[in-house]
C-alpha cells in the first residue's frame with residue numbers, strides 16, 4: 001500500500017507507474033483505493049462511478065476499470081457535505097459528521113471489494129488518501145492505516161521533495177503512527193526530485209539511520225508528464241507552439257471532471273487558462289463552462305464573479321461558449337433541484353442562451369458513450385455522469401449523435417452556444433479538431449490524448465524501473481500475504 005506524507009505527494013502516480021511496471025512483467029494487477037474524495041470521476045465497464053485516478057491506474061495495469069477498485073467515493077457538494085458513492089452507485093448525501101458515523105458500514109463495502117480483488121488478481125496495489133498522520137481522522141479510518149491494519153498489508157511512504165520539508169514529513173509521519181502501524185512501513189520513496197542527487201545522499205543516509213528503514217528510491221521530477229492521476233486541477237500549459245486560439249474556463253468552486261479541458265490545455269496552439277476567483281477574465285475565442293457538482297451554487301458564483309456580463313459581451317463579439325454537463329445545464333433557462341440533491345431544494349434561472357430546462361433527479365445517469373458531433377461528422381467517445389434530465393426546444397438541434405440512437409446536447413440557432421452531457425469529448429482527436437474549428441481554428445492538428453497517456457505511462461514506468469530498487473521493495477513486502485510477488 002502506498003501512503004503519502006501529504007496530499008498530492010504522488011501516491012496515485014506511483015501506483016499507476018508500479019501497475020504499469022508489473023503489468024509489463026506479465027502480472028495481473030488491480031489498483032485499489034479504499035476511499036477517494038474527488039469530483040473527477042470515471043464510469044466503469046459495470047456502469048458505476050470511481051475516481052479518475054483509479055481508472056487511469058486500471059489502464060496502466062491493462063485491466064478494465066471496475067467499481068471494486070474504488071469502493072467508496074466521496075464527491076463533496078459543499079464544505080460540509082458530500083455525495084457518498086458505494087460500489088459505484090450513489091448511496092446518500094451525508095454531512096461530514098454523518099459520514100463519520102457511517103464509516104463502519106463503508107468499511108464493510110471496502111473489505112468486500114478488497115476480498116474480491118485479492119481472490120481475482122495476482123497483486124493489488126493500494127493507494128491511501130491524504131496522509132496517515134491526520135490524527136483527528138484516525139478513529140474509524142478506512143482510507144489509510146485503518147485499512148492497512150484490518151487488511152494486514154505492508155505500507156510504503158512517499159513524500160514530495162519539491163514542496164520542501166521532506167525529512168520532517170517522513171520522520172514526523174512515522175512519529176505520529178502507532179507502534180503496530182509503524183511496524184508495517186517497509187520504507188520510503190522520495191518523489192519529484194530535481195537537482196544533484198549527490199547532494200541528497202547525506203540526507204538519505206541520515207533518514208535510513210534515524211528510522212532504520214530503507215529509501216527504495218528517489219524519483220525524478222518528470223517534466224511534461226500528462227496523467228490524469230491527480231485530483232487537483234493542473235494549471236500548467238503546454239508551450240512552445242504558436243497560439244492560434246485562446247480558450248478559458250472558470251474554476252467553479254465545485255468543478256467536476258476538470259480533465260475534460262486537458263486536450264485544450266495541452267494543445268500547443270491553444271492558449272488555455274483556468275480563471276480562478278477574483279482573477280481578471282482575459283479575452284478569449286472560446287469559453288468552456290465545465291461540469292459542476294453543485295450547479296445552482298456554482299451558477300450563483302459565476303454571476304457574483306461577473307462572468308454573465310463577460311459572457312454576454314463575448315457572445316456579442318462572436319465568441320463561442322461550450323457547456324459541458326453542469327456547464328451545459330447552466331446555459332438553459334432553468335435549473336431545478338426539487339429534492340435538494342446538491343444543496344437546499346430550489347431552482348434558479350440559467351444563463352438562458354439555450355432553450356432548455358434541467359431538473360436534477362434522484363437517479364444518476366452513468367454510461368460510457370460513443371458517437372459523432374453534428375458540427376462536422378467527427379467521431380467521439382466519452383462518458384456521462386449526471387443527475388440532470390434536460391428538456392426543451394433546443395434539443396431539436398443536438399450537438400452529438402450517439403451510437404445508441406440517442407441525441408445529446410444542443411447548439412443555439414446562431415451557432416455560438418453549444419452544450420452536451422458528454423464528458424471526455426475532446427479526448428478524441430477528431431472531436432477536438434471539430435470543436436477547435438468551430439471556435440475559429442481551422443485545420444487544427446490534434447493529438448490523440450489516449451496515445452499520449454499510454455506513452456506517458458510507459459515513460460513513468462521506465463523512470464520507476466531505473467530509479468527505484470524494485471527488487472528490494474518486492475523482497476521487503478514478500479513476507480506479507482497480499483503483496484505482489486514475482
Ligand SMILES: NC(=O)CC[C@H](N)C(=O)O
Pocket residue numbers: 256257290291292293294295324325326327342360385386387388389
Ligand atoms: N458532471 C456534472 O457536471 C453533473 C452536473 C449536475 N451536477 C448533475 O448531476 O446533473
